[in-house]
Amino acid sequence: MPAGTPTGTTGAADGPTPHEYRMAELAAAAGITVRTLRFYRERGLIPPPRREGRIAWYDDHHLARLRTISALLERGHTLNGIADLTAAFESGRNVGEVLELGTPTEEEPVRLTPEELADHFAGEVTPENLAAALDLGYLATDGEDIVHVSRRLLDVSSALVREGVPLAAVLEAGGRVREHAEALAELFAELLGKYAAEKDVQRLRPLAKSVVEAELSLALDRRMRGGV
Numbered sequence: 001m002p003a004g005t006p007t008g009t010t011g012a013a014d015g016p017t018p019h020e021y022r023m024a025e026l027a028a029a030a031g032i033t034v035r036t037l038r039f040y041r042e043r044g045l046i047p048p049p050r051r052e053g054r055i056a057w058y059d060d061h062h063l064a065r066l067r068t069i070s071a072l073l074e075r076g077h078t079l080n081g082i083a084d085l086t087a088a089f090e091s092g093r094n095v096g097e098v099l100e101l102g103t104p105t106e107e108e109p110v111r112l113t114p115e116e117l118a119d120h121f122a123g124e125v126t127p128e129n130l131a132a133a134l135d136l137g138y139l140a141t142d143g144e145d146i147v148h149v150s151r152r153l154l155d156v157s158s159a160l161v162r163e164g165v166p167l168a169a170v171l172e173a174g175g176r177v178r179e180h181a182e183a184l185a186e187l188f189a190e191l192l193g194k195y196a197a198e199k200d201v202q203r204l205r206p207l208a209k210s211v212v213e214a215e216l217s218l219a220l221d222r223r224m225r226g227g228v
Contacts, residue, residue: 019060020050026058030066037066045069045083064144071115076123084127088134089114089141105202107150117146120158124167132171136178184212 021029027037040046046065049056072082117139118125133139138157140147148154157170188208192201 019063020057021059021063023049023056023058026062026066029063031070032066040066040069043079043083045079045086061144068114068144071113072118075115075118077118077125081127085114085125085130088127088130089146107152110148110151110154111142112146112148113144114146117148120154121161121167124161126167129167129171132168132175136171136175138171138174184208 023037024034027034030037037046041048046058046062046069049058049062051057069082072085073079077085112120121129130139134141138149138153140149153174157167157174160170161167188211189201192204192208196204
């Protein structure tokens with residue numbers, strides 16, 4: 001293979017090999033200049049390349065990161081902000097850690113690119129908010145992608161932000177709701193564990209949810225009648 005040609009051939013036994021690019025090739029693929037690429041690398045916005053002697057090799061993960069940087073810049077993020085977001089993103093737990101007990105039985109995880117996440121919460125995806133969402137376990141990392149553990153929570157939180165509620169306040173409320181939800185789950189687990197056969201616990205789970213939904217509805221009625 002001529003030097004400098006991106007790899008991507010398929011081996012008979014090993015399957016597809018990742019594409020690799022020299023610096024100029026990567027810059028061209030990402031639509032930026034070599035000078036800009038070098039600047040991003042010096043700022044730590046992309047991971048170090050693989051070294052082979054004096055030659056630096058980049059791959060499709062670097063290309064995806066560069067395209068994400070360009071998309072976030074177009075959405076109004078600064079390079080300093082992107083660097084902070086990258087640091088928070090890379091320090092976050094991965095999907096395996098967040099879903100260590102298995103995939104949620106009723107919630108649908110959602111795979112997002114960083115720019116798609118930014119579109120859901122326009123102007124609100126700050127390093128602090130990203131770190132808070134990662135800490136709560138709402139978000140997890142999977143390579144260059146982000147996974148939100150619940151489509152329902154993603155839709156509700158983005159709807160609240162569109163209504164003018166700051167994302168930081170939504171996340172803070174989410175943390176408080178989590179504490180109450182854990183206590184309610186423990187209460188019903190003990191109740192069903194005491195009075196129901198183990199094989200019936202999952203079948204009776206909707207009853208526990210209905211009690212919580214009804215009590216929350218009544219509580220909201222009482223609060224709304226008394227004024228927000």
